[in-house]
Amino acid sequence: MTVTTSGQPTDAQMPGSDVLRVEDRGPVRVITLNRPDKLNALDTALTRALSTALTRAEDDSRVRAVVLTGAGRAFCSGADLSEFPSLTPDEPDAVLERAALTAGLQTRMQRMGTPVVSAVRGAAVGGGAGLAIAADMTVVGTDLKFGYPELRHSIVPALVMAGIQRQLSRKLAFELISTGRLLSATEVLEHGLANRVVEPDRVVDEALVIAERWAAVEPRALRAAKDLFYRVADLPTEAAMRAGQDVNALMRGFRR
Structure with a gap:
């Protein structure tokens, strides 16, 4: 459901999409991944909906800043592995389409003129970790678990590799992708991957403070x-x- 603070639908609404919530709080648009039962895993529907929502925020002159967060106890657990059996060499068009969609999403926020702050609690792993640090600023909860465990599932973290290389030191980056070790909120802050660490129930409020400061700028x-x-x-x-x-x-x- 897409609502304003007054409870009325906005022109950002995407009819029939339950995997994403979009809410305007004045000039700040809050976009919430809404698959809490799947820890907001990125399936094709959610990936496409999020890409569309970011484009609509960019195109709406009333939106001065964006907050990206996740419903429930996790920000995003990465790719939805349940879709992988259908993404095989026997279906090359589907594989290429999904890869292009994911790659575009991982770079979308930094290509936007509208600034984005991610509000991250719980798990942010794989593609979810990539999304968290792709934002211009990042607020994390003390319950954060951040990392790239793809190799444990015999998957290469290919589409987040560029972001890993740009934002982590090479030694730490290779450790994370090769061992699957997860970083805590304190470690993420120490390595410059987050701007703030707060209690989990305050991540959105803290992100809104940042977004509202941006919204006040020309x-x-x-x-x-x-x-x-x-x-x-x-x-x-x-x-x-x-x-x-x-x-x-x-x-x-x-x-x-």
Whole structure:
């Protein structure tokens, strides 16, 4: 169900979709993975619904920030393994479609101009771990279990590998993917993968504080800052400075 704080449907509603909840709290859109009985495992329906919801948030000028969270006791337990028997070499189109959908979702948040903060409690593993740290900022609960246990299921964490490499040191990254060790909330904070650690029942409230601060900023300036932040990450210094100069000139028109 998609509702505003007044309880009325919004134009973000996706009829027939029970796997995702979308709620507007003023200029902040809260998107909730809603498969709590499956620990919010990412099946095709949820992956597609989340991708659509993020696109709609990006396209809605009233939305200044997004909070991404999960219903129940987990943020996201990764890919729904029950779908894997149908994703075999005998069904190449289905395999390619699902891979493209997952890869797009893992990169979607950083490509958005609208900033996203993830509010993470309980398990965030595999693709769920990738989603948690793909957000621009991350708030985690003290009950966090974070990691990449795919090899235990004879699966390669292929579509989250780019994010792992960019956000963890190589030694720690290889330890996590090769042994399946899970990090605690304290370790995640120490390794720079989270911005805040709070009690589990406060993760959404803390994420809303961050999102509301973003919402108070001139949206064109924040979008330009976010775009430049990620764009210069892989540029040589001189190219990064040129990009900064371009935005410096552009921002003269942002003042209210």
